Structures are given as structure tokens and as C-alpha cells.
Amino acid sequence: MHISTLKRSNRRRQWAAWFYMRVTQGQRRRLRAELEQSGRFPIAILFYHRVADTHPNPWTISRKNFSQQLDxxxxxxxxxxxxxxxxxIQSRFNNRPTxxxxxxxxxxxxxxxxMPELARRKLPATYFVATHPVASGEPxxxxxxxxxxxxxxxxxxxxxxxRQGFEIGAHTQHHVDIGGLTDYDQVRDEIVGSIEQLNRWGVGPIRYFSFPYGLPENTSQYAIDLLASYGMSGxxxxxxxxxxxxxRGYHLRRIHADPGMQTxxxxxxxxxxxLSDNRPLPFEEPDIAPSLLAGSFT
Ligand SMILES: [Zn+2]
Incomplete structure (x- = not known):
């Protein structure tokens, strides 16, 4: 009697899970149709850190997982x-999953x-670099x-x-938390210094910057105004x-690709x-059209 109760309970849970999946799928299908029709299909920008089969950690995914994601x-x-x-994003009309x-x-x-795998598949990517560890060889x-x-x-x-065609972007010199810096000269040194270093390496023009750690508290209005005044595209x-x-599309929100395939x-x-995650920003997004800036910085 007791076992059959458990079995019934388990079946109910299975059914509930299946039902929830079905309900969510329908909601997703309707959303997709609506967004495609209205031209409001949102754009996803993914970020990775490290693809390797050694030293797994929360910012590393395996080669197999990466390939499966690309497939x-x-x-x-x-x-x-x-x-x-x-x-x-800026065209105000997008009806394609992007x-x-x-x-x-x-x-x-x-x-x-x-990167060789992306090149083999002829897929583009932007590679943001913290310049000091690369220049010094330090971890x-x-x-x-x-x-x-x-x-x-x-x-x-x-x-x-x-040279292979991947876009290189800046990610500060020392991988610092920009939001935690109170010295404006240091913010300028970390941001402009990394951009200029990359340009000296001949991998420019550098058009994009990504904030280390990347959460609202890791950014600052001063840094964002600096990026705009320095001619960064976003x-x-x-x-x-x-x-x-x-x-507006100057601020490009990214989604973590590290947590794995199913997620x-x-x-x-x-x-x-x-989709409903639209946290307010702790800063004013620059009121400029990045498309006008294309090629303006060399
Ligand atoms: Zn980083």
C-alpha cells in the first residue's frame, strides 16, 4: 500500500514535470511567433572564457561541450x-534568432x-583581452x-x-573591477591603456570594451563616458x-555560456x-549612434 502510494506520488511528479515542460514549450512557441512577427526578436550575445579539457573550473567548458553548443x-x-x-539591435527590427x-x-x-574550431566553421567571434597578463605571461x-x-x-x-579575422576587444590592463576604482586616473589608465596597448600590437582598430566581472556594480558612469568619448563603438x-x-545598443548585455548545454x-x-530580466542600469547609456562611429577610431 505504502509503495504504491510512493509510486503514485512519483508518477504525479513525473507527470507534473512533463506538464510543466509542455506548458513552457507552448509559451515559448507563442512568444517566438509574436517576436518574429513584431520584429522584436531579442539578440543574444554569449560569452565564454576558456575552452579546455584540463583544470576544469566554473569559467571553463570542455571541448566536447563547446562543439555541441556550436552544433x-x-x-x-x-x-x-x-x-x-x-x-x-539598433535597426529596431529583428525577426531572426541571432x-x-x-x-x-x-x-x-x-x-x-x-578558436581553430570557430575558424574551421567560419564563425565570427570577438576576443576580449586583458593586456597585462598577456604581455607579462603572468596568470x-x-x-x-x-x-x-x-x-x-x-x-x-x-x-x-x-590575422585570422577575429575581432580583438579590450578588457582592461590588469583585469580590475572598474566599479571598485575611485581614482579616475587609474580608470583611464586601465581602459585607455589597454586599448592603446592592443593597437600597438597591431590588432586594432579596437572598437569594443568588456568590463571585467561585468555586473552593474563593476561598471561606472565615468568609465562609460570615457569609452564613448574615446570613440568606442560599444x-x-x-x-x-x-x-x-x-x-540603444551601446551597452551590449551578454549571457554566460559557461553553465553548460542544457542551461x-x-x-x-x-x-x-x-526574457523578463530587465534590471535597471546604474548609468546613463551614451546618446550616440555607434554606427556613426564605425571606423572613426584608428
Ligand atoms: Zn574577465
Whole structure:
């Protein structure tokens, strides 16, 4: 009697899970149809850090997982450059599932598999680099603190990525929390210093910047105004949200691709909770049209 009760309870749970999935799928299908029809289909910008089968950590995904993600993304999305994603955001009409791929930091192993794999598939990506670890060969502070001094890219590797057609972006010099800095000179040094360093390496023009850590508290109005006045086309955060085609498009919100295949699939198939994530920004987005800035910075 007791066992059959448990079985019934388990069946109910199974049925409830199945039912919830079905209900969500219907909601997602309706949303998709509505967004396609209205031209308000949001644009996803993903960010990765490190693709490797060694030293797994929360900012590393395996080669297999990365390939599976690309297989799935290629089947269901236009995979476009950051500039094209920005164009679709600014055009105020987008009816196509669109994704752009970015990487942060500058981990050496990305050049062993992820970037060659993207090149083989002829897929674009933007590669944001913190210049000091690359110039010095020192590990990132967050890795050193965990006693896991993972290898960083070399300058030659960044130059090779640029030659292969990948866009290089800036990510500060020392991978600092910009929102935590109170000295304006230091903010300028970290941001402008990294952009100028990358230009000296011949991997420019540098058009985009991504904020290390990337949450609202890791940004600042001063830094954003500085990026605009310096002629940057836009900046990326890690807010974990979509970009709507009716937004200004200077601030490019990105979604973490690290948590894995199933999570990513759920988020990118218009998870209603993800869609409603529209946290207010702690800053004024510059009132400029980035398309006018194209090529203005050399
Ligand atoms: Zn970073």
C-alpha cells in the first residue's frame, strides 16, 4: 500500500514535470511567433572564457561541450559578428534568432581548440583581452588566488587571431573591477591603456570594451563616458540578459555560456524568466549612434 502510494506520488511528479515542460514549450512557441512577427526578436550575445579539457573550473567548458553548443547554435541561429548584432539591435527590427560569440580574458588553451574550431566553421567571434597578463605571461590574479595559475595567451597568439579575422576587444590592463576604482586616473589608465596597448600590437582598430566581472556594480558612469568619448563603438557587460531591438545598443548585455548545454538551450529558447530580466542600469547609456562611429577610431 505504502509503495504504491510512493509510486503514485512519483508518477504525479513525473507527470507534473512533463506538464510543466509542455506548458513552457507552448509559451515559448507563442512568444517566438509574436517576436518574429513584431520584429522584436531579442539578440543574444554569449560569452565564454576558456575552452579546455584540463583544470576544469566554473569559467571553463570542455571541448566536447563547446562543439555541441556550436552544433546547436549553427542549427538554430544566425551567428553574427558583434557589429552585426549591434546593427540588428539598433535597426529596431529583428525577426531572426541571432547570436554573437565573445570570449573574455585571454586564456592560452583557446588557441588549441576553440578558436581553430570557430575558424574551421567560419564563425565570427570577438576576443576580449586583458593586456597585462598577456604581455607579462603572468596568470590572472583570480587564478593565482586559487593556486591554479592557468596559462594566458601570448602577444603572438593574439596577433594570429587578429590575422585570422577575429575581432580583438579590450578588457582592461590588469583585469580590475572598474566599479571598485575611485581614482579616475587609474580608470583611464586601465581602459585607455589597454586599448592603446592592443593597437600597438597591431590588432586594432579596437572598437569594443568588456568590463571585467561585468555586473552593474563593476561598471561606472565615468568609465562609460570615457569609452564613448574615446570613440568606442560599444561595451559589453555580463548582465545575463537579452538585447532588445528597441534599445540603444551601446551597452551590449551578454549571457554566460559557461553553465553548460542544457542551461544554454533553456535560456536561448526564450525562457520566459530570462526574457523578463530587465534590471535597471546604474548609468546613463551614451546618446550616440555607434554606427556613426564605425571606423572613426584608428
Ligand atoms: Zn574577465
Amino acid at each position: 546547436w547554435l549553427e542549427r538554430h541561429f544566425d551567428i553574427v559578428t558583434l557589429r552585426e548584432a549591434q546593427n540588428r 547570436v554573437a560569440l565573445t570570449f573574455d580574458d585571454g586564456y592560452a588553451e583557446n588557441c588549441d581548440f576553440a 590572472f590574479v583570480h587564478d593565482a588566488q586559487l593556486h591554479s595559475p592557468l596559462r594566458t595567451n601570448t602577444i603572438a597568439e593574439i596577433q594570429a587571431l587578429h 561595451f559589453c557587460t555580463a548582465y545575463g540578459a537579452w538585447n532588445w531591438p528597441d534599445s 544554454l538551450k533553456s535560456w536561448l529558447t526564450l525562457d520566459p524568466r530570462k
